[in-house]
Amino acid sequence: MSVLNPSLSVDCVIFGLDTKEQALKILVYERDIFPDENSGNKNLKFPGSLVADDESLDESAYRVLKELTGLKNICLKQFRAFGDPARIKYDEEREWSEKHYGLKIDRVVTIAYYALIRIDEQNPDQKLIKDKLRWINIDEADNLAFDHSYILTKSREALQQDLILQNVMAFELLPKKFTLHQLQSMYELILGSKFDKRNFRKKIGKAEYIVPLGEKQNGVAHKPAMLYRFDHKKFERSKEGIRNFFI
Amino acid sequence: MSVLNPSLSVDCVIFGLDTKEQALKILVYERDIFPDENSGNKNLKFPGSLVADDESLDESAYRVLKELTGLKNICLKQFRAFGDPARIKYDEEREWSEKHYGLKIDRVVTIAYYALIRIDEQNPDQKLIKDKLRWINIDEADNLAFDHSYILTKSREALQQDLILQNVMAFELLPKKFTLHQLQSMYELILGSKFDKRNFRKKIGKAEYIVPLGEKQNGVAHKPAMLYRFDHKKFERSKEGIRNFFI
DNA sequence: TTTTGTTAGTGTTATCTTTACACTTACTTA
DNA sequence: TAAGTAAGTGTAAAGATAACACTAACAAAA
Incomplete structure (x- = not known):
């Protein structure tokens, strides 16, 4: 070398x-x-x-x-x-x-x-x-x-x-198939604050790059959650249209 | 040295x-x-x-x-x-x-x-x-x-x-006394986009760290504008309460 | 002195976003 | 079969954003 x-x-x-x-x-x-x-x-x-x-x-x-x-x-x-x-x-x-x-x-x-x-x-x-x-x-x-x-x-x-600013590869942190609970926890851990579950889900609902698989968890000791995946291409496309806020 | x-x-x-x-x-x-x-x-x-x-x-x-x-x-x-x-x-x-x-x-x-x-x-x-x-x-x-x-x-x-993200010393760019027009132009030049004058001023109205001096421009060939100054202390205080947005 | 040119300054409405808030459902384990 | 756990869901009030056009005040030119 x-x-x-x-x-x-x-x-x-x-x-x-x-x-x-x-x-x-x-x-x-x-x-x-x-x-x-x-x-x-x-x-x-x-x-x-x-x-x-x-x-x-x-x-x-x-x-x-x-x-x-x-x-x-x-x-x-x-x-x-x-x-x-x-x-x-x-x-x-x-x-x-x-x-x-x-x-x-x-x-x-x-x-x-x-x-x-x-x-x-x-x-x-x-x-x-x-x-x-x-x-x-x-x-x-x-x-x-x-x-x-x-x-x-x-x-x-x-x-x-x-x-x-969502420039980020945060989805690397989650398993390929993840629940909305896991997603929320990830944000909470990184940002160090808590969010309201319903409002969080409402917001996620609008992000078309987080797509539900038809599939659910199993083997869990509670109501099984829907699994989601992250769609890279849709994510990249959605980033084009930001450029809002000033001050 | x-x-x-x-x-x-x-x-x-x-x-x-x-x-x-x-x-x-x-x-x-x-x-x-x-x-x-x-x-x-x-x-x-x-x-x-x-x-x-x-x-x-x-x-x-x-x-x-x-x-x-x-x-x-x-x-x-x-x-x-x-x-x-x-x-x-x-x-x-x-x-x-x-x-x-x-x-x-x-x-x-x-x-x-x-x-x-x-x-x-x-x-x-x-x-x-x-x-x-x-x-x-x-x-x-x-x-x-x-x-x-x-x-x-x-x-x-x-x-x-x-x-x-307003971490910034953008007010260094303006004269000590500035008009809202100058302020808007500064944002437009840096961000490379144009804003609606009324909406811009509405937003500025909420920023308590931009304070009107009682004073107006003079010697200009149009209606003289109110002059404003930037209040550093108020700005620092206002930055505390951000931490909103996720995703 | 009048006209022209230039920027200042102002409000409303429709739409969208944010926030706060509580109960039922589906599963496992004891 | 009861207890425990996280899933999933809706509404209403408040706030933010976006789109839009005219009058006012001054200097300079005519």
């Missing part, structure tokens, strides 16, 4: 929706630089890497994601660069980085991406989650390595904005 | 509203690397510079802006990183950069910022616009240096989004 640039990196914030647990999680990579049991989350960082000199930022992000997690065919979105010269907080972190890359590391600017995937049985994670990789609940993700907690905050803001 | 990093830069897209000409412009820096008269806009680039090793990206952007244009006290917003390895299109551009910085330049990732200012008599530009700096109309800004036309496109998209 080509030469890595010691002052440029990409980092990937992977949001995973755990439909079972109804929780929004992130994928983190565990290092062993702080051996102390009580080191909190200081050993946890987002999957990331220095950028090679002949790859674009996007290419780099996809490469890293594949190398570290095996994930591919997911959509990454660049949302921000982080470049505080003091991003590397601890000497141990710098030493770890220098050893890891075999390079002298001073100041690293990172370009951050986020992606959304669903967590379920057939989702790659089972194979991918090697000893170093795991999902943690988003609420418990404080005091991560470097400035990664700050990056998390900003990624969430970006995700919420993008969700509102 | 400290050491410049040869693979990291910042670029500033400065949008200026020319209230007289009713036009949205950008500030560009002219080089002389393509002497041909017909070189179009290939000599024009956004104010930018390599990043010093001890400054944050934001610091770097503000420094550059001040050094190259004299502008300060304006609000810059980071909107995107650009890192295609082929961003530098021509050999002449690379040579110019190497000579300019006295450094070997291979691949440069740039972090792009935008800002909004008004163009008027007392605006710094008169002094600042040295031989190298000038305003060009946004519609005429094709085929700029490097990938700067692409950066312009993206900056405009970001600006429009931010304007819609």
Whole structure:
């Protein structure tokens, strides 16, 4: 492979929706630089890497994601660069980085991406989650390595904005066949607020890209719900006609 | 000053509203690397510079802006990183950069910022616009240096989004005292669409942060308009209560 | 002084969107 | 067969949006 640039990196914030647990999680990579049991989350960082000199930022992000997690065919979105010269907080972190890359590391600017995937049985994670990789609940993700907690905050803001402006691949988070309840929960988890069930359904009713399959759930301990799927083409078509609001 | 990093830069897209000409412009820096008269806009680039090793990206952007244009006290917003390895299109551009910085330049990732200012008599530009700096109309800004036309496109998209979500310092573009007509024109120029005057004013009527001064225009060849000012504090307060929309 | 040109300023109606709100149905498990 | 759980459904009031045309006030030109 080509030469890595010691002052440029990409980092990937992977949001995973755990439909079972109804929780929004992130994928983190565990290092062993702080051996102390009580080191909190200081050993946890987002999957990331220095950028090679002949790859674009996007290419780099996809490469890293594949190398570290095996994930591919997911959509990454660049949302921000982080470049505080003091991003590397601890000497141990710098030493770890220098050893890891075999390079002298001073100041690293990172370009951050986020992606959304669903967590379920057939989702790659089972194979991918090697000893170093795991999902943690988003609420418990404080005091991560470097400035990664700050990056998390900003990624969430970006995700919420993008969700509102519907530029987003939020449907990646749901199973192919989903119920309106699951859909609503997803919005609630990401946006951090609750919606009225009837009003939500009324609104969804108008979105022609959410199409009912004739089919219902079964095996559930309550009235089985209608299953829906997301229609990409109809979605793209519907996005043309927005451009309303000002002020 | 400290050491410049040869693979990291910042670029500033400065949008200026020319209230007289009713036009949205950008500030560009002219080089002389393509002497041909017909070189179009290939000599024009956004104010930018390599990043010093001890400054944050934001610091770097503000420094550059001040050094190259004299502008300060304006609000810059980071909107995107650009890192295609082929961003530098021509050999002449690379040579110019190497000579300019006295450094070997291979691949440069740039972090792009935008800002909004008004163009008027007392605006710094008169002094600042040295031989190298000038305003060009946004519609005429094709085929700029490097990938700067692409950066312009993206900056405009970001600006429009931010304007819609009202995270934005759009009022920097207007004189301290402005008419509703000027306000409407600003929105129209940025968003690239026209609004109904009565509906626009109805909506503005609800924004308590746009406050009428008792005062009217004078010296104009038509019915003089009421002057308004923008109230920062009220604006900040009003932004609290948004968080509506989903889907 | 009158006319012309120019922008300011104003209200109503029809349609659509948003919000708030409570009960019955269908299934599983105990 | 009872208990528990989520599914599914309608209405009315309030608010937002969109479409639409004329008069008023000033400067400049005639």
